[in-house]
Amino acid sequence: MISKILFTLGVAAAALYGYRLIRRLASGASSRSDGSPRKDEKITADMTKCRICETYVPREAPAACERPECPYASPQGGA
């Protein structure tokens, strides 16, 4: 009877320990995958090269350089 209770407690403790260990490993792995590799991929994907000034600018919101030939310069001249 007592051995059965101890066995149940042992199994429960082992399950809890295993659960925490797996959860810890999973969170560590996911945080690592969300780190540098994904960041590098995003940079290369969202950056485009200006053919005039030869600098990399964000594709979605390209910043214009000071050269008048820059294709990313503001189309609204004057101001």
Ligand SMILES: [Zn+2]
């Ligand atoms: Zn430019």
